[in-house]
Amino acid sequence: MTRTAALSVAASFAIFLLVWKAIVxxxxxxxxxxxxxxxxxxxxxxxxxxxxxxxHAWSTLVEIALGLTVGTLVGLVVGYGLARxxxxxxxxxxxxxxxxxxxxLALAPLLALWFGPGLTSKVVICGLIVxxxxxxxxxxxxxxxxxxLLEMARSFRATRRQVLTTLEIPAALPSILGGMRVGVTLxxxxxxxxxxxxxxxxxxxxxxxxxxxxxxxxxMFATLVTIALLGIALYLVVVVLERRxxxxx
Amino acid sequence: xxxxxAVAAGGRLVASGIDVRFPRRxxxxxDALQGFDLAVDSGEIVALIGPNGxxxxxxxxxxxxxxAPDAGTVTxxxxxxxxxxxxxxxxxxxxxxxPWRSVADNVAYPLExxxxxKERRAARVxxxxxxxxxxxxxxxxxxxxxxxxxxxxxxxxxxALEPRVLLLDEPFSALDALTRERLxxxxxxxxxxxxPTIVIVTHSIPEAILLADRVVVMTPRPGRVAAIVPIDAPRxxxxxxxxxxxxxxxxxxxxxxxxxxxxLAA
Numbered sequence: 309m310t311r312t313a314a315l316s317v318a319a320s321f322a323i324f325l326l327v328w329k330a331i332v333x334x335x336x337x338x339x340x341x342x343x344x345x346x347x348x349x350x351x352x353x354x355x356x357x358x359x360x361x362x363x364h365a366w367s368t369l370v371e372i373a374l375g376l377t378v379g380t381l382v383g384l385v386v387g388y389g390l391a392r393x394x395x396x397x398x399x400x401x402x403x404x405x406x407x408x409x410x411x412x413l414a415l416a417p418l419l420a421l422w423f424g425p426g427l428t429s430k431v432v433i434c435g436l437i438v439x440x441x442x443x444x445x446x447x448x449x450x451x452x453x454x455x456x457l458l459e460m461a462r463s464f465r466a467t468r469r470q471v472l473t474t475l476e477i478p479a480a481l482p483s484i485l486g487g488m489r490v491g492v493t494l495x496x497x498x499x500x501x502x503x504x505x506x507x508x509x510x511x512x513x514x515x516x517x518x519x520x521x522x523x524x525x526x527x528m529f530a531t532l533v534t535i536a537l538l539g540i541a542l543y544l545v546v547v548v549l550e551r552r553x554x555x556x557x
Numbered sequence: 558x559x560x561x562x563a564v565a566a567g568g569r570l571v572a573s574g575i576d577v578r579f580p581r582r583x584x585x586x587x588d589a590l591q592g593f594d595l596a597v598d599s600g601e602i603v604a605l606i607g608p609n610g611x612x613x614x615x616x617x618x619x620x621x622x623x624x625a626p627d628a629g630t631v632t633x634x635x636x637x638x639x640x641x642x643x644x645x646x647x648x649x650x651x652x653x654x655x656p657w658r659s660v661a662d663n664v665a666y667p668l669e670x671x672x673x674x675k676e677r678r679a680a681r682v683x684x685x686x687x688x689x690x691x692x693x694x695x696x697x698x699x700x701x702x703x704x705x706x707x708x709x710x711x712x713x714x715x716x717a718l719e720p721r722v723l724l725l726d727e728p729f730s731a732l733d734a735l736t737r738e739r740l741x742x743x744x745x746x747x748x749x750x751x752x753p754t755i756v757i758v759t760h761s762i763p764e765a766i767l768l769a770d771r772v773v774v775m776t777p778r779p780g781r782v783a784a785i786v787p788i789d790a791p792r793x794x795x796x797x798x799x800x801x802x803x804x805x806x807x808x809x810x811x812x813x814x815x816x817x818x819x820x821l822a823a
Contacts, residue, residue, distance in 0.1 A: 460653040463621055464667040464718075465641045474669070478657050554657075 343526045351526035352533055360527070364514040365534055371427060371499040371510065372542070375434020376492065383439045383491075384484070387446025388476075408440045412498065416505035425506045433505070434498035438491045445487025449480025485550040492542040496535060511535050567634040568599040568644075568721035568754035570620065574629035577615050588779035589615045593629070595773060595782060599721075600752040604765035604772045606811065612780030613758040614650075617724045620756065621647040633722060643671070646720030650727045652711040654699040661686065661695040664713045671718060685713040688747070705736040709743075716747070725757040729764070738796060741767055745794060762808050763799055766790075772807065774814040784814040 325345045331337070332344045339347060355361040386404070389396040416433050423429035453476050461475050503512030511531055518528035575593040578586040589612040597603045605613045618624040620631050622641045631638045633645065654663045661682050668678045686692040689709040691702075699707055708728060715723065725744075729737040741764060748755060759765050765772045772786045788807050790798045798804060 454653075456649065456651060456653050457655065459623060460649065461670070463623055463641050463647045464670050465643065466670050470670055474666070475655070478655070 340523070340525045343529055347526050348529040348533065351524075352530035355527060355530045361511075361514065361531065361534055364509055364511050364531075365538070367427075367509045368496075368499050368503070368511040368535075369538065371430040371434055371502065372495045372538070374427070374431045375498055376438055376495045378431060379435035379438025379495070380442050380488070380491065382435065383442025383487070384446050386439070387443040387484075388450055390443065390447040391450035404440065404443065407436065412437050412501055416501050420502070420505040425508065429505070430499055430502035430507065430510070433502035434495050437494045437498040437501075441487040441490040441494065442484070445483045445490075446480060449483030450476055452483065453479040482550075482554050485546060485554065488546045488549075489543060492546055493539050496539045496542065500535065511538075569634055570595075570597045570631065570722055570754055570756070572596075572616070572620060572629065572631045575616065575619055575626045575631070576628035577612065577619060577624065578627050590619070590626070591779035591781060593781055597722075597754055597756055599634075599754055601771070602748065602755040602757070602769045604769035605756060605758045605775060606760070606762065606765050606772055606815070607775030607780065607783075608777045608815065611775045611777050613775060614726050616780070617647065617726050617756065617758060620722075621645050621724050623647070643718050644720055645722045645724065646715035646718065648708075648712055648715045648723065648725045648728045650730060652699065652704075652707040654707060654710060654714075656699055659696050659698060660691060660702070660710045663699065663710055664717060666714060667717045681717060685717055688716070689713040690743070703736075704732050705740060708732065708740065712744075712747075719751070720753065722754045722756070725755065727758050727760065730760065737764070742795065744768065745792075749793060762811055765811070766804050766807055767794060767796070767798060772811055774811055783817065784810070786810050786814070 328345045332342055335342075343351075352361075386400065390401065412433060415436070419433050419436075420429045423432055457475055457479070458471065461471050466474065499510065500512035500515075503510035504516070507513050511534060514531045515528055515535075518524045518531060572593060572595045575590050576588070577590040578588055580586050593612070593616060595603070595616075605616065607613055615624065619626050620638065622638045622645065625639075633642065638645070654660075655666065658666070664685050665678045665682045668681060673681070682695075683692070686695050689712055691706050691709050691713065694702055694706055694710075699710070702710070708731075712728070729740050732740065744755075745768065755768070757765075757768060766788050769788055772788060773782055774784045774786065775781065776783045786807050789803050790801060
């Protein structure tokens with residue numbers, strides 16, 4: 309990042325904090341409705357140093373990592389099938405769309421019932437929500453592969469596997485990574501929703517605890533900040549991956 | 558490969574009775590080629606010329622094994638062509654380079670597909686880039702090159718596996734006239750090295766005459782051979798070939814056959 313870019317990011321964050329503080333002061337809100345930024349910051353630091361947040365953040369991160377992996381792998385395979393076979397598209401796509409159109413919030417309690425309160429249900433919920441953008445972006449990416457390039461590869465007697473690895477995957481990569489950007493942020497949503505539907509650990513659980521039995525609203529805000537930072541970090545990982553893999557074209 | 562070895566390696570391409578029909582939804586099939594016969598000798602350069610849509614490019618796709626004809630066969634030195642063959646190289650109208658690869662890696666592509674080890678590939682690519690004159694651009698992306706350089710890279714890629722037959726589908730039609738002339742002359746110089754058999758599809762009578770031993774004039778759809786005009790200009794040829802009397806005779810003949818074809822179509 310250049311110096312000016314870093315400065316503008318810092319400046320926008322400073323304005324965000326100032327507006328927040330101004331709303332608290334002018335509106336005269338009590339801390340249990342909207343705590344001021346400095347007390348959230350203090351609670352955030354304390355929460356991380358006294359070990360309240362870390363174990364919850366770790367289990368959420370594990371759920372996200374596994375859900376993202378499963379959802380991405382299934383999404384890639386199904387997306388390729390959708391792109392290359394009209395039969396697959398006809399048979400499979402209604403179910404995919406139906407699964408995506410049913411709100412994950414409504415589906416989560418059912419999945420929690422089926423897969424139990426442990427890690428599995430979160431991975432399934434997270435994977436389900438990640439799957440869709442990956443499948444669609446893979447389908448679009450593979451379909452957009454230039455027919456002339458495919459013919460060229462065929463004229464050099466490329467095998468199916470060679471066509472996949474040397475032509476289809478590199479050509480579809482920008483589109484797939486676009487789907488990954490959406491996918492990682494949804495993965496965070498999926499994990500939190502899964503935790504709300506029944507769990508004993510995780511950032512989603514901590515939000516509920518802080519709001520309910522602990523009644524520690526600054527901790528709730530500190531947890532929300534942790535969730536947001538997790539999302540931003542994952543998104544940045546994809547952006548960096550994109551720069552490395554796609555780079556200049 | 559030495560010239561002697563190249564000649565020994567053959568390269569006689571014979572097409573007989575080729576029919577190609579393209580199915581059309583809710584309509585009778587489109588006859589692209591019907592009873593197309595052509596024999597090209599080893600080391601000969603033949604130009605295919607004809608009106609738009611007469612099946613010139615379709616014939617190249619059949620001859621390169623990309624398209625199976627509905628009837629007839631193409632043989633190379635007696636073997637029927639049943640699919641893409643390493644002895645046959647095809648150069649498309651567009652360069653069709655992989656945009657995410659450097660020029661060198663694009664030229665290496667067929668070698669990679671054929672399983673050549675890395676060091677051998679690198680040596681061969683260096684040779685090819687020198688041969689077509691794009692060695693300076695070896696690390697550039699195709700998008701950074703001029704149209705002429707891109708087509709040179711595409712030709713180098715096709716030459717990588719040393720095909721005995723080169724099929725060129727209007728390879729220079731997207732280039733400006735000067736670049737086109739220069740590439741035509743370079744094409745002749747490349748041909749003189751190993752004397753491959755060349756079939757080039759073109760819309761340009763001067764280009765056909767400059768390059769070819771024989772110019773094959775095709776009828777409008779369905780494509781058949783309307784006439785074969787021999788070009789009796791000595792080799793090596795240069796651009797002043799185009800000013801000679803034999804040539805203007807040949808050009809007049811080709812034009813007459815093309816126009817004859819068009820009246821047939823009307």
